[in-house]
Amino acid sequence: MWDWFVNLLTSILAGLAGFTNDWGLAVIVLTFIIRVLLTPLMTRSTASSARMQALQPKMKEIQDKYADDPARMNEEMQKFYSENKFNPLGGCLPVILQVPIFFALFTVARNVPTDAHFLGIMPSISVSVSDMVGSVGLVGAWVYILFDVAFGVLTLIPMVMNLKNTPNEQRSQSLLMGIVMAVMMLWFGWGVPAAVLLYYDTSAVWQVIQQKVVTQRVMDKVKAETEAKLEAQGAQVEVVRKEHKPRPKKKSK
Template identity: 40%
Template sequence: MWDAFKDFIFWCISSFYSVFQDWGMAIMVITLIFRLILMPLMQKQIKSSYQMQKVQPLIQEIQTKYADDQPRMQEEMQKLYADAKFNPLAGCLPILLQMPIFVALFQVLQEMGSRTQGTSYQFYHLVPDLTLSPSTALEQGFLTFIPYIILLLIFAGATFAPMVLQQLHTPDSSQKKQTLIMSAFMTVFMLWIGWGSPAGVLLFWGVSSLFGVTQQQVVMARLRKNDEAKEAEIIETQPVKVDVTRKQKKKRPTKSR
């Protein structure tokens, strides 16, 4: 079943290769198609992350207040999630659903050299061979290595760019610092993984991540704009309070008889 799924993905890539006569462009097109298919799921994930960001201060407050009373803490957390219409599992489900597609694509691109023999796997002369890894390309000279290191940096940076960009609007400085530190470590880890991965995998993941960053920024901007509009509407509908202070009447002077 899994092999049949991978064969289908390879057939899709090969079909676009027959149109563009370029494996790199075929990989980019098939990646964008999969991202478009997954767009509704990713939009739910982004909305879930946005809601989580909004209720995070209240969550921390509940955790601090009921640190010694776990049942009460869980009860208050459920109330908070219900009031905010936030489902913690909503952010995990899209990731779980899309992982089989991404894993299959990853494996197909790694097997590309063995699936088609005698084909030039270049990307419009920008990347000489998409089956080579950055570590292998470095052995062939620095000039050959340049496009591979660019793909590697995009692969590592774009993967965690959504986390960094999301924290720019987080008021909690401690949470922002922790996320940025974790992103830095994970970026280094991705550089290590990408160092031995085929350039086709780096191209696929880089294009996918850049698409995800763009979608995240568009959706987040729309959500913030909607919240600002709701807040402005609430302010406009509130009655205007007029502070009227009555002047104290001066006592009439009494006539002396």
């Protein structure tokens, strides 16, 4: 069952390589195609994240209120999700969909021709940074090393950009996690085929541009709409309370 997807990706990549006459460019074009197809889902994921941030104070209020009654807490949280049409797992789908693409691309990259090059600056995209350093040394493999460093930096940039949407008390922790993740990606990128680095570098550049141009606007809009809805719900509850508040009895003369 898995083989058909790998074969499909291989055929698409080979077709793009034949069209561009460059395997590295083919990987970049394939990345653009994948990102375009995922854009609607990414937009929904962004909206879900923004809604989560706007709903977070109320969710914490429910958690604190029913801390001693987990069953009631779960019931109230589900009711709250339903009232606000919110799915806490709504932002996970784009990430999940990219997992099989990554593993398939990893397999495909292992099987591309050894002379599959990228613009003449990478003699082979089927080898890793580690392989090239071992073969031609640090100086000879500088382009491969540069793409690996870019992988780490481009992993960190979106996390830094997203700090403005993170509560103040969580920013230091989020930044530290971003740095750790960037270092892990540097280590990971050292051993994967250069084709995988090209895919992730291109995908990361796309994400940075998308976050700068589209994502922040979507987040600001959805957060404002959600906060306005919560305020309206609060005002409505207050009106209902006042209407049901018992009137003081008149003193009999």
